[in-house]
Amino acid sequence: MQLSLALAASIAACVAPISALPMQVLKSYDNKPYPQEALDQYNVLRFLGTASPYVQQPGHGIQRDTPHGCSVSQVSLIARHGERYLTANKGKKTANAISRLQNITEELDGPVAFLTTYDFEGLDQDWYDKETWKGPYAGLGEMYKFGQLFRYQYDHLVGDDGNVTFYTASQERVVVSAQKFAEGFLGYTADNSSFFIIDEDDASLGGNSLTPVTGCANYDDTTNEDLIATLSDAYLNQTTARLNDGTPGINLTTSEVAGLFDYCGFDLNVGGKSDICEIFTNDELIARAYYNDIDYYYTKGPGYNLSSAIGSVYVNAMIEIMKDGDRNLTLNFAHDTDIFFIVTLLGLYDSDMPLDHQNFDSLWKVSNINPMGSRLILEKLTCEGDQEGDFVRIVHNDAVLPMSEISSGPGFSAPLDDFEDYVNKRLNGTTFAEACGLKNNTADSISFYWD
Structure with a gap:
């Protein structure tokens, strides 16, 4: 009987309510080196589409740090404006x-x-149409902080003279976003002379634009x-x-x-x-x-037949810049529409999107792709050692996103030559001029970077 009572007491102690445990034991139990929860899957920002305040792309767990033996020798950015009305x-x-x-x-x-x-x-x-300016999701504040962070990450690419050009589509909210980013990036040296504004409503510009869809007569959403x-x-x-x-x-x-x-x-x-x-x-x-x-998906993504051709205007210009190697920073500001076309060409979110049922495994989730303040970065990595050469790494909304077919480089980056071949393969001979029905005297590519 005494043995049974002792055993019962031991069992009772083991199954005591958690509230009866000493607080220091609870704290020790909760102090885990790696969290086990996946609470972000319930974040309402994941479900609000392009209206969502900025939210980071979940990514694939690849570190943002520059791969060992490499340095970022060039970077290009195209960003959506910040949170707005x-x-x-x-x-x-x-x-x-x-x-x-x-x-x-x-x-x-x-x-x-x-x-x-x-x-x-x-x-x-x-x-x-204007940027928001108060509260935790203020568009102006978000773009300013983004500029600060971008300077911290790529300070070594700013020339000794400190001159930087910010290329922006002409919509007021985009220009204001670029200005706030510039204030964060340049601090006291920011001024209006640093901005190159491209008229986004001028269809005659054709492909010489950050918003080439405007010049695409065949586009019909x-x-x-x-x-x-x-x-x-x-x-x-x-x-x-x-x-x-x-x-x-x-x-x-x-x-x-x-x-x-x-x-x-x-x-x-x-x-x-x-x-x-x-x-x-x-x-x-x-x-x-x-x-x-x-x-x-069916108006600006993989489900629309002109998306990649429209996205090629920007991507081809970035390839040319990376091959030239003369420009350290290329900073651009436009709209969600323009980024959708670009990521479609790059194949970052290729997925089947059935209409008779929901594909829960789809990568094409608009809130992850184009929330307010969406930012797409192409890094040119110059590497030494066993993998010497130039590589391209894509960072979208703070996550490194490899292109599966060409991810053999450091940090799952793509060799620059392979990147160009990959883009051409995805275009399959289609050109912006042909797909959009441009007139003979209309520009089919970007030249304002070099004009």
Whole structure:
């Protein structure tokens, strides 16, 4: 009997509630050298598409440090503008979609009753198209900090005279983003003489532009709209029904709910927090994210036949710059659209995107590819030792992304010659001029870097 009692006491001690354990034991248990949680998979920023505040690309676990025996001898950047308000066009559509809610006078009770009095700050027409400037996701602040970080990473590439040119598309938010980046990068020496602005609305520029889609007469983002329309919108109907059941009398429509989905990211950009985002379940956010992924895949990604040809304008210019070796820094600022075309040509996110079911393994996730402030960097690595030569390494949204077919270089980089061959192979003889139907006297490539 005594043995049984002792055994029972030992077992009881082993199964004591965790709250009964000494605090120092708990702290020791939690102090792990490597975390076991994967909490970022639930981050709402992963589901907000191009409206999301900047969020890093998850990547493949490859270190950002320059590979041993190599140095970065050249770097090019093309960045999207920072976090912003809605565009005038999108703002008007969203405002129209939810305007009825603001006119409800009946007192409602339920989880989304607050919508009738909610301050939709992001729909202030005076700020449409402009960068945000306050809160944790302020676009102007993010671009300034990005400039500081970029200078820290590539300070050795700045010449002794300190002169740096910032090439930017002409939209105000892009120019302002470039200016804030420059202030972070150059500090007190930043001035307006450092900017080269290219008119993004001038179709006559053809390929001599950071926004060559403007000069592509054959581009039509409605080409695949019938295909996209076959994607089930059951999630939208189910979400609408759930919200209406929880708040009787609000009578939300699917159009209003779609508008609220789209507004969530901008609410964060403007105010730093969002009650709108909180009304959706994780499942609903994931379903909406796939809808956005499909839309961009078939209008600006691998699912659209002109995407790679349009992206070739920028990529071919960067190849020429890397082969010349005369330019240390090439800093460019444009739009999400332009980056979509470029990463499509590079094959960084090639995936099947079925319309009859969701591909959870797809690499083509818009929030990871083109959040606000998206940044695509091409590094030219000059290496010595066993792998002597010049290599290309791609860093997208702070993650090193190898091109699987040509990743034999240090740090899974690509030999420069192989990189050029790879790009040509993916183009398969297609040119920007041919694909877009350029007139004979229209530029088919970038020359402003050398003009």
